[in-house]
Amino acid sequence: SAAMVQEYQSPVRVYKHPFELIMAAYVRRFPRSHLIPVFVDSEVLKETQSQDGATLVxxxxxxxxxxxxRLLKRIAGVDYLYFLQKNTLNRRERTLRIEVHNETFSNRVVVRECCNYTVHPENEDWTCFEQTASLDMKSFFGFESTAEKLAMKQYASSIKKGKEMIEYYLKELEEEGVTYIPRWTPPVDPGAARLQPPPCSAARAAPLSAAEAGQDGKEAAGPSEPAAGSPDDKLDADYIRRYLxxxxxxxxxxxxRLRQWLQETHKGKIPKDQHxxxxxxxxxxxxxxxxxxxxxxxxxxxxxxxxxxxxxxxRPQLLQDHYTGGWHHHDRDGRPLYILRLGQMDTKGLVRASGEEGLLRQVLSINEEGLRxxxxxTRVFGRPISCWTCLVDLEGLNMRHLWRPGVKALLRIIEVVEANYPETxxxxxxxRAPxxxxxxxxxxxxxxxENTRKxxxxxxxxxxxxPGGLVDYIDKEIIPDFLGGDCMCDIPEGGLVPKSLYRTAEELESEENRLLTDxxxxxxxxxxxxxxxxxxxxxxxxxxxTWDFxxxxxxxxxxxYHSRRAPQPPKKDTLGAHGLASPGAANAQVIDxxxxxxxDYSMVEKALTCxxxxxxxxxHVTRWPGFxxxxxxFHSSPACSASSLPGVDDVLASLQVSSHKCKMMYYTEVLASHDFRGSMTSLGSSHSGFSQLSAATTSSSQSHASSTVSR
Known part of the structure; x- marks a missing residue:
């Protein structure tokens, strides 16, 4: 199988020391160093210097x-691997480029590594280090993936070791009294008598230690605070540690690499690194x-x-009054804390009055606030904080919350959030789960x-x-009053949304720029x-x-009704006897x-007048499969049928088709029995919960079904 070339890119590491001092520390690792025992030895094959001595290869x-x-070594038949390293030091430009590739097994594997030491673009007394590597595994005795893992491990440890070694040898130099090395100057042409003055900044001695460079980290906004924009908008290691x-x-x-790819290809706003x-x-x-x-x-x-x-x-007034959630301080880990009093929320009222769109926008705005x-x-606490804590109080949760369209709306909102705010x-x-x-x-x-569920x-x-409860996660001082704490929490009380605010299906459907398709x-x-x-x-x-209308x-x-056989689709004869379309043309009749x-068919639910x-x-729990x-x-009031002769009103009414029309909005869903996993029993036992909500409760025992009517 043609393996892909793996590529790696390190962040920029900034050493707060001049380039020349870093170079003096760097060469001390050769020919070998006790700090990296795996680096057995090295020998110089060739060394060339430019005429003026500015570049050394x-x-x-x-x-x-x-x-x-050991097994892999035995199969490969080698104890050691040989690598070729070419270092190009440019003393004038103050850069060192290190290029490494493998000599052993080069026909099976190609490992390339490239490191650069350069001067920090904003401070010429600091030095930047960057490393890239690539691995092209063609074949390795059938152990390609093992070899690849080893190479990755090697890469990770070489990055870590490289930093430790530079710091170790800097300290060693300091103990020997070397804290400053003058910059390279071109050799003086004997013809020119005047000596060149050294560059002005070279006169300043390098800071002795990181602490002097203001890196003790105690001052939050001191020089130690890494700036978000490192050289050429690259990420630097300190910034990553501090913010990410x-x-x-x-x-x-x-x-x-993902960030680079976004910068090169993405048109529009690039998300923050944290996101x-x-x-x-x-x-x-x-x-x-x-x-x-x-x-x-x-x-x-x-x-x-x-x-x-x-x-x-x-945010519409309706949501300000009835959406029972809000941000409230932070938890013990410094994460923003969001409190949702779900049990106090009239989910049905909110879905009916603000529509699913309105609710979704509300939830998205909460998530956007969460990101901010x-x-x-992260800024205030001086450490990376990338997610929030949510406290959901279910006190008051009842059957109204199991209203299917409400649950459906909740599920759809969860899907949108999972797809766009992962790991938040x-x-x-x-x-108070009931x-x-x-x-x-x-x-x-x-x-x-699954990660979220954990x-x-x-x-x-x-x-x-x-103990073991809320206080493990939230400071006692900020536990809200409604949970028995001392902290005032100004989250709306909720309460039922007035029916007068409910919107019709047409209003909800005709909404502008919708987030949801249906x-x-x-x-x-x-x-x-x-x-x-x-x-x-x-x-x-x-x-x-289940139904809801x-x-x-x-x-x-x-x-x-229930029928064991499938009804035939209706014939295309929609024209009435007079060649006029009948008013019910829109409604295809299912029952033959x-x-x-x-x-042919039987009634399984008692008729319900609404x-x-x-x-x-x-x-309705279905007893049999089938249709x-x-x-x-249409329910006509019995008053008309009292007299057998049609009255004037009836004649007028029949001319006005609109009075022969009812309108409704409905929702139906079928739940498979295994999805319910015994929850029907708890639905059944909660009838009391239903009847509190509704003026009348009808249920027919023979079909284990129930319908509730609320006015």
Whole structure:
């Protein structure tokens, strides 16, 4: 198999010492050094110097005792590996370029390494170091992947060792009293009598130690604070450690390469380093997977102008009053803390009044705020903080929260967040979990990334109080009042969203620049003589059909039927006897006109009459596989049928087709029995929860189903 060439790139390392001193420290590692026992020996093959002595080229052969399993050495038939190293020192430009490649096995493996020591672009008394490497594994006795891992390990350790050696020999030089080495000056031409004055800055002695250079790190904004923009916008090692955390050399390499790729190819705003790193972490630093993941998110951000969300979106009053969440100080690790009083939130009311779009925008704005808070806390606490902690209080959670469209909206929002804000949730504390919580959890958990799930902690009842509870994660001083703490927390109380604020399906569908392609609800019209019917095929018994509908105009009768055989699709004859389209042309009839109730199909739910303005939700556990038909029928008031003669009103009414039309918005879903994993029992046992919410509860025992009507 043709292996790809692996490439590595180190961050820039800055030594706060002049180039000449670093060079004096560097040459001390030759011909060998006790600091790197694997570097057995080296010999100079050739040394050439330019006429003026400005450039010196040294070629060496180095002997490496590679730390490899004995078996591999035996198969390869070698104890040592030979590398060729070519060093080009330019004293005038103050640069050293080191090029290394392998001599042993060069027909099977090509290892190349290139290191550069250069002067820091903003301070000529400092020196920068950078290293790149590439590995092209053609074949290695069938041990390609082992050899590749060894080479990667070698690369990582050589980066670490290189730094330790320079620091060790700098210290050794200092102990010998060498703290300053003058810069190279061109040899004096005997014809010119005047000596050249040394460059002015060379007169300053190099700082003796890092501490003198203001690197003791105690002063937060002193010279030790690494600036975000290092040479040519490259990442430097100190900046990474300070703002992004401790990364392995290979992780650093992935970050640098992904960032380079973005700078070269991405049009538009490039995300912050911390955010790029989140995508790498989410894909275990697999560069290609992380790049693809990040690109999808960047496209999404651009499409929906998420970069401008915080500055352009105004949080509607409805959400300010009824969305029971907010930022509240930080946890013990300095992570921003977000508190959500989910149990106090009227999820149904929020979905119906602000729509899924409005809710999604709200959640996105919270996540965007979270990204900003992380940056701010990183600055304030002097260490990298890249995620936040979320505390969810479930006190008050009831069946209203298991309302299917609400759960569906929640799941879709979770999906968007998982795809665009990976690795942002550091910890999720779930408090005061009630009995119905496992049901909700069963529905939500499959969508949540496994890494994220590990960060969930659930406390039932008052378990969160006392040691081992909340105080392990949050300082006692900031525990909010509603959890028994002393801290005032100005998160809205929530409460029911007034029905007058609910919006119709049409309003929700016609919303501008949508983030979601389809709406949860569908709208339907029901005509006199043309009911609205919907067919659901069930393959396994004891599946659960759930429905949820709101009648916005007229009165409706709702039926649920079952048939063992598939209804035939209706014929294309939509024209009535007079050649006029019948008012129900829009509604395809599922139930065959020739079918006989009780013979061809049976009624499995008692008829339910729903008045204008009512909301109905219910579910039915299917006893048999086959075809289920949900039917909504026009309900005419019985007053008309009292007299057998048609009155003037009736004649007028029949001319005005609109009065023969009902409107509703509905949502249905089928849950497979295994998805429910016994949660039906808890749904059944929560009827009391239902009846508190609704004015009337109807349930027919013979079908283990229930519908609730709320006015």
């Amino acid at each position: 040294t070629e060496r052969r180095c002997v490496i005792d590679i730390e490899a399993p 955390g401790d990364l392995t050399p290979l992780q650093e390499s992935c970050l640098i 790029v790193l989140r995508f790498l972490r989410a894909r275990d630093f697999n560069l290609d997977k992380a790049r693809e993941f990040l690109c999808q998110s960047l496209t999404w951000r651009k499409q929906h102008q998420v970069d401008f969300l915080l500055d352009t979106w105004q 808070q992380c940056e701010e806390n 949730l550091g910890r999720l504390l779930i408090l 009995r119905v919580f496992p049901v909700l959890w069963t529905l939500v958990s499959p969508l949540i990334d 960060k969930f902690l659930v406390y039932a009842g008052n378990d969160y109080q006392g 709406s949860i609800y569908k709208s339907a019209s029901i005509f006199k003589g043309a009911p609205y019917e919907m067919l659901i095929e069930i393959n396994e018994a004891s599946s659960v059909i 709101d009648v916005s105009k007229g009165d409706v009768i709702f039926h649920l 006109r020739n079918w006989v109730l009780g013979q 008045r204008e303005g009512e909301s109905v939700q219910g579910s 289920y038909i949900l039917q909504w029928r």
